[in-house]
Amino acid sequence: MADTTADTNAIDVGTEAEPRTFGPLTRTDIVRYAGASGDFNPIHHDEFFATGAGFPTVFSIGMFQAALLATFATDWLGPEAIRRFTVRFKEQVWPGDELTCTGVISAVEDTPEGRKVEAELTCTRQTGGVAISGSASFLVPA
C-alpha cells in the first residue's frame, strides 16, 4: 500500500492544505458520479425533468461535491487514516461551476495510537458561495 499520508511533522493547529480546484464541472462529471454512486434522481441529469420542476437546468448531486471534498481531504491526510467525515450541504452546485477545496487543521492530540488530527474543510464555488462546509478526523500513525 502506497503511503500517501502527509508528513506528520508538518501537521499542527493552523496548518493549511494546498487548495485544490475541481472543474469546471460538466454534466458528464455529474452523470459519472450518478453511475458510480447509484443516485439516479433525474433532477441531476435529465434537462427536461429539471426545467419542468422549475430549475434553470440540472444541478449537481450534493454527495458528489461532498466526495470531491473527501478526495481532497484524504489526499492530504491519508485514506487509511480517516476516522470521521462530516458535511453540511449549503449552496447548490451547477454545471460549469469551479469548486475550490480548502482545509485547515483545527486540533491535534498525540495519543498512544497515533496523532489525532481534526480538520475544518470547505468547498467553495467560483462565486465565493460555500457549497459544502465540513470537517474530518484522522488518526495519523506516529
Added chain:
Amino acid sequence: MSYEVPIERGKIREFARATQSRNPAYDDADAVIPPTFLTTAQNFWATGTHPIMDLGFELARLLHGEEEYEFFGPPPHAGQTLTVSSRLADRWEKEGKRGGVMRFARIVTEYRDADGGLVAEQRSTLVETGRAPEKES
C-alpha cells in the same frame, strides 16, 4: 431490516475515478474505501423500505441537510462483506424562514463486519422544506 454489502475493488476504483481521485490506496487489490463510498451501499444493495418512508415526508420537498461517516478503525477494504441496518434516530420540526414547517429526520446506519463488530456508522440528516425546494435559496 438489515442487508449485506460486499465491498468490491472495481466499484471502489469506479467511485474513486468519478470523484477525481488518483490516490493509489483506492487502486490496490485490497483497496480502502473512499470516505463517502458507503453511500453506494444503500443505492445498490438496500432491501425493504428506508426509514424515511415511514415518516410520510413528501419527496418533492426533501433535501439533504448533513451527512456524517464515522469509522471505528481504518475504513473497510475490498473483499469485506458488511451487514447494514438503518433506523430513525431522531426527528424534529422548526418554523421555516419563509413560512411553513420544516421537518427534520436523522437516520443512523450501522455497518458491521463478519464478526459483528461495528466498523462504520453513518448519520444522515434529511429535511422536508416548508415549501418546494426551488423556493429555497
